[in-house]
Amino acid sequence: MTAASDAAQEAQWARWRAVADLYHAYFTGLILTVVTRRGTADAAEFVFRVFRRQQQERFLPGLKKLGIDHLPPAVAAAQYHYLSNWIGGVHVEYMYESDAKAWIRYPPPRWIWKGTAICGVPGEVSRAMLRGWHANNGAALGDLRLGFVCTKQSVDGQDGLEGYYHQYDHPLEQDQRLVFARHLEAPLFDAKTAPALPVASWPRPRLEKAYRNYAMEYVRTAAPVMVQLFGPEDASYLLHLTGKLIGMQYFDEVASALAMRRGGANEFAAFLDALFAAQDDVAETTQSEGTFELRQQSWKLMDDVADYHPACARVLEGLFEGLAAGCGRHIGVHMRPTAGGRPPLVWTIG
Template identity: 75%
Template sequence: MSERETQWRRWRSVADLYHACFTGLILTLVSRRGTADAAEFVFRVFRRQQQQRFVAGLDKLGLRHLPPAVAAAQYHYLSNWIGGVHVEYIYENDRKAWIRYPPPRWIWRGTAICGVPGEVSRAMLRGWHANNGVALGRLGLGFVCTKQSVDGQDGLEGYYHEADHPLDPDQRLVFARHLEAPVFDPAKAPALPVESWPRPRLEKAYRNYAMEYVRTAAPVAVQLFGPIDAAYLLHLTGKLIGMQYYDELAPGLGETGRDVAGFARLLQALLTAQDDSAELCDTGDGFEVRQGRWTLMDGVDDAHPACLRVLEGLVDGLAAGCGRRIHVGLSSAAGAPPLVWSVR
């Protein structure tokens, strides 16, 4: 395997870990805080991402010139495709275009889908899909949802439609369960220009897609639930996911030793694969991994020190998955880099 392919494998391993962490956080909220709190959290996460990413993404993907309904649908098709999400796009006319997420659903990986209430899935649509018309200044653009996979239907699907009049807020997302999307024809779907989206860029974007959800979710959790409760929920989720995913992550990072030295190398490899600087030092009675930056939260204006608990939870869980006698400590100033991880 080439050095570049090894790097891509590590990026994909990191993507899987953060994908699981985001899904796990939603399930933690459903089970510990209830459906209403989980739905409000999902709404805020997806609205925040929509406001930060949608309009800029249209330009990045070269879609701004298209009619609003078509541009919105193609955005969801291409941006999700980049992240490894199964998605379909069907053009009907300039004022109506479908998107469909067939099974298996990316966000509710594996058995997780059994723990997701319909209200939580609807909150995702309210947060993002229902607001695209507002973001474009086209208040006649709304989203009609025809299926939800968490309700036992064969996928999540619906269409963007531009009406002849402005839509009231409660009209921007409606349900029409009696309708069904046309058949998807891959030959008619849009494609990314290869010259501006070569494989190295796609591989990094694949990793970033999953990490972006946790980047958004951590500060939302703090703002919604307060730093004390959020810190508990973030750490608990991170630890549970780390314990479950050690066996999958370690081979992808190329560090499978189940002793203190092996875990210290794995931690360094994980941080490096996240674009964080990480220096490994042998202290005689163990190891230290000095993390110079936490790229995930770079540029997040409302990041709180409690956000760090999600990373600490992941590391604690991975250590437990590696071996029950491996202990990790973290020291930092006010929850910010540089971070010093002691492994003993």
């Protein structure tokens, strides 16, 4: 490859990472919005449903994709968390103890509760994540002897989230599949003994796109879950508010990666067009007397969501309004209603 093509590829990866950071922030923000607007119990139920849905959709196919579906259940489950999170840029440690016992540890800083967000996350919400995903891996594998023992939670002031998968000698009842043992501590991590992705099938371009998609997938799951859980009206408010808050905070960061700048409607229309491209969506832009119209032909993130509801589009409406406010004052953003809330989505900037 030439130096020019290398630079172009690095620039593409920077754009993908900016999109990942934006959607990562949106997902974390969405949980905090539910905590502050609806309370801990609703936030915990929301997180449980998001992670259970992800687990049901991603876990078994992911084991095959990673080439670890042949391993003993406890080892396969732990290695899945180690490798899949590593792809998404989440720091996780894996420690094998036996075929029936394997540890995972999420050391600080925690990806999902980035920065100061961790101060606003109740322990019950973090436990809901474990109930939604980790506690259900045995059921997904068809082995009800497999459970997860949590020994630490970072949101409780401990030095990370950690625990181990354990295959018992008897089937577990549902309330036995996640238990806590705070008196125990994970062994030290040794990178030399940890599993690794096969380099040939996971070259850097694939890893960079997977890094972007990892964060986006959480929003793809969270939006329809929120609509089903809270109803379209309440979900619309929460999805839109979160998007606006996050967009205002992240414009500069995303714009820098997209080689864009602050300004007026012209600059924001160019920014939005670049953002669509960075998330693999197609848009066409037309201009008339200082007003820009962007016709978004695709929203790949929500393409195959079976229970998609028009309220899910409030994710984009909120984000774009917030990003516009970060770009400059008095930039109007309006989405023309469409049948079923599906593309083409027509955005007026002016």
